[in-house]
Amino acid sequence: MELLKRQDVPAEHKWDLDSVYPTTQAWEEDYARVEAMVPQLTAYQGRLGESAGVLLEALRKRDELFQLLERVAVFAHMKEDEDTTNSTYQALSTRGQSLYARVTAAGSFMTPEILAIPSETIRAWLDQNPDLAAYRHELEDLLREKEHVRSPEVEELLAQMSEVGGAPRDIFGKLNHADMKFPRIKDEEGKEVELTHGRYLRFLESPVREVRKAAFDALYGTYAKFRNTLAATYSNSVKKDVVYARARRYPSARAAALSSTNVPESVYDNLIEAVHRNLPSLHRYVQLRGKLLKLDELHMYDLYTPMVAEVDKKIPYAEAVETILKALEPLGEEYCEVARKGLTTDRWVDIYENVGKRSGAYSFGAYTTKPFILMNYQETLDSMFTLAHELGHSMHSYFTRRHQPYHYGNYTIFVAEVASTFNEALLTDYLLKQTDDPKLKMYLINHQLESFRTTLYRQTMFAEFEHITHQRSEKGEALTADLLDEIYYGLNKQYYGTEGMVIDEAIALEWARIPHFYSAFYVYQYATGISAAVALSRQVLTEGKPAVDRYLTFLKSGSSDYSTNLLARAGVDMTSPEPVQQALDVFASLLDEMERLAG
Numbered sequence: 189m190e191l192l193k194r195q196d197v198p199a200e201h202k203w204d205l206d207s208v209y210p211t212t213q214a215w216e217e218d219y220a221r222v223e224a225m226v227p228q229l230t231a232y233q234g235r236l237g238e239s240a241g242v243l244l245e246a247l248r249k250r251d252e253l254f255q256l257l258e259r260v261a262v263f264a265h266m267k268e269d270e271d272t273t274n275s276t277y278q279a280l281s282t283r284g285q286s287l288y289a290r291v292t293a294a295g296s297f298m299t300p301e302i303l304a305i306p307s308e309t310i311r312a313w314l315d316q317n318p319d320l321a322a323y324r325h326e327l328e329d330l331l332r333e334k335e336h337v338r339s340p341e342v343e344e345l346l347a348q349m350s351e352v353g354g355a356p357r358d359i360f361g362k363l364n365h366a367d368m369k370f371p372r373i374k375d376e377e378g379k380e381v382e383l384t385h386g387r388y389l390r391f392l393e394s395p396v397r398e399v400r401k402a403a404f405d406a407l408y409g410t411y412a413k414f415r416n417t418l419a420a421t422y423s424n425s426v427k428k429d430v431v432y433a434r435a436r437r438y439p440s441a442r443a444a445a446l447s448s449t450n451v452p453e454s455v456y457d458n459l460i461e462a463v464h465r466n467l468p469s470l471h472r473y474v475q476l477r478g479k480l481l482k483l484d485e486l487h488m489y490d491l492y493t494p495m496v497a498e499v500d501k502k503i504p505y506a507e508a509v510e511t512i513l514k515a516l517e518p519l520g521e522e523y524c525e526v527a528r529k530g531l532t533t534d535r536w537v538d539i540y541e542n543v544g545k546r547s548g549a550y551s552f553g554a555y556t557t558k559p560f561i562l563m564n565y566q567e568t569l570d571s572m573f574t575l576a577h578e579l580g581h582s583m584h585s586y587f588t589r590r591h592q593p594y595h596y597g598n599y600t601i602f603v604a605e606v607a608s609t610f611n612e613a614l615l616t617d618y619l620l621k622q623t624d625d626p627k628l629k630m631y632l633i634n635h636q637l638e639s640f641r642t643t644l645y646r647q648t649m650f651a652e653f654e655h656i657t658h659q660r661s662e663k664g665e666a667l668t669a670d671l672l673d674e675i676y677y678g679l680n681k682q683y684y685g686t687e688g689m690v691i692d693e694a695i696a697l698e699w700a701r702i703p704h705f706y707s708a709f710y711v712y713q714y715a716t717g718i719s720a721a722v723a724l725s726r727q728v729l730t731e732g733k734p735a736v737d738r739y740l741t742f743l744k745s746g747s748s749d750y751s752t753n754l755l756a757r758a759g760v761d762m763t764s765p766e767p768v769q770q771a772l773d774v775f776a777s778l779l780d781e782m783e784r785l786a787g
């Protein structure tokens with residue numbers, strides 16, 4: 189079927205961006221309004237310490253400005269994604285981005301100025317001024333980091349050095365994406381195709397083993413040629429983290445990173461410990477995979493090819509919506525009513541692919557817009573899961589924005605994937621209960637098992653690698669290519685090493701190609717997120733109403749408190765190992781079921 193041009197897509201298949209700006213003229217007017225408001229904010233520069241009243245006025249002005257700015261920038265970005273070949277919207281999007289950068293820079297005086305006010309003064313103001321108290325959590329959060337703010341001279345130097353600090357990531361990006369070229373390999377039809385980053389995963393998913401192996405060998409063969417450069421780049425990234433943590437007087441790089449979101453280090457350690465305890469389940473999974481693929485020996489390049497047959501089931505969008513809503517029924521009427529409207533008449537969703545449309549899927553929007561969803565809906569089970577996932581994000585945004593003021597109207601990465609993964613868990617549960625078809629059951633269980641393996645186990649292994657490399661660097665060890673290979677290979681052996689599994693030597697070099705390693709101590713949040721989501725979905729399904737109420741309260745809380753507190757109130761204490769264990773128990777029981785079905 190030929191793709192439609194954007195202008196030919198019927199309105200009911202498109203997201204309702206007209207509700208944000210019906211015309212480009214209306215957008216231009218808000219753009220000008222934002223520009224005019226910037227001096228009104230910068231007028232407070234140097235004045236924040238004057239009184240509670242002045243601080244309050246400045247914070248309100250900031251919120252008013254950013255709330256409008258977000259609307260302007262988000263609209264332009266989404267218009268561009270509708271049709272990336274449209275030069276009018278490309279220009280709009282570029283202007284939106286640069287406006288965002290300019291306004292952010294103009295407002296950057298606020299944090300250091302607030303930090304210069306004595307803590308006792310701010311706390312007294314919070315007690316005296318009830319309007320300012322609406323900002324209590326935000327201000328307390330700032331004060332929490334105060335002991336890590338250095339003298340003005342040191343701060344100035346650190347600010348100037350921050351660009352240099354970005355060098356390793358920058359160099360890695362250039363080497364990895366611009367300069368490195370991979371050889372050609374033979375695809376399933378024996379045709380020579382150039383290996384690229386984008387094609388690598390597709391080749392690894394190939395049912396033809398020679399193709400998987402060729403892609404694997406070609407990829408790591410190429411990285412091997414640059415291994416010393418890549419090791420130097422990565423080790424300097426680690427050193428940078430260590431130097432900054434020391435400059436700010438944190439006990440370690442990890443302590444510094446986790447402190448920014450006030451997550452106790454015990455969360456990180458508990459995650460790793462719980463995953464270690466449950467490695468036997470992963471080993472069982474690997475053996476089952478070998479059995480289903482009918483391979484005596486499983487290699488690292490056999491981990492991504494589907495181990496169950498595709499289910500040939502066409503699911504039109506309207507049917508997907510009904511199924512998802514049925515699956516989410518345990519969340520109650522209000523949730524389902526809002527979701528139904530969002531997916532249909534309220535037109536949150538841009539449903540189908542069209543010429544020039546951005547690929548993939550996301551949930552996006554501003555505080556004052558609908559929580560929009562970009563899809564490239566394909567009428568498959570996978571597509572339906574993606575829709576349920578993005579709907580989870582959008583409902584989280586919807587409830588948060590309705591119940592929180594602008595300054596708490598977003599949520600952190602630590603909790604961001606909870607609402608989305610939660611919906612996937614409920615959808616899986618519902619579909620499994622609905623069917624007796626063993627093929628469909630295996631497909632659904634496999635879908636869940638894969639997300640556990642790639643999100644919980646794999647990201648925890650990444651987290652462990654980062655923890656080890658930073659600790660070694662803090663002890664003064666040099667992170668050479670040999671040492672990095674040794675650490676990474678050792679982890680793979682620990683995680684995947686079981687009978688029938690060959691840990692290919694080349695996998696030792698995987699550390700060299702993971703972009704996330706240049707944002708240290710970030711990926712663990714994917715693993716804690718899925719754990720929290722699975723634990724919460726179990727509570728909702730087994731406990732009913734009390735658990736539902738706690739969960740809905742969580743969705744309405746935005747960033748009004750620290751993430752671990754919000755989750756604790758919802759029913760999962762991430763500072764204890766239980767939620768991760770609960771999630772891994774689910775993994776183990778799904779595995780039991782899969783083993784049974786596989787016979």
Ligand SMILES: [Zn+2]
Nearest residue numbers: 577581605608
């Ligand atoms: Zn997501």
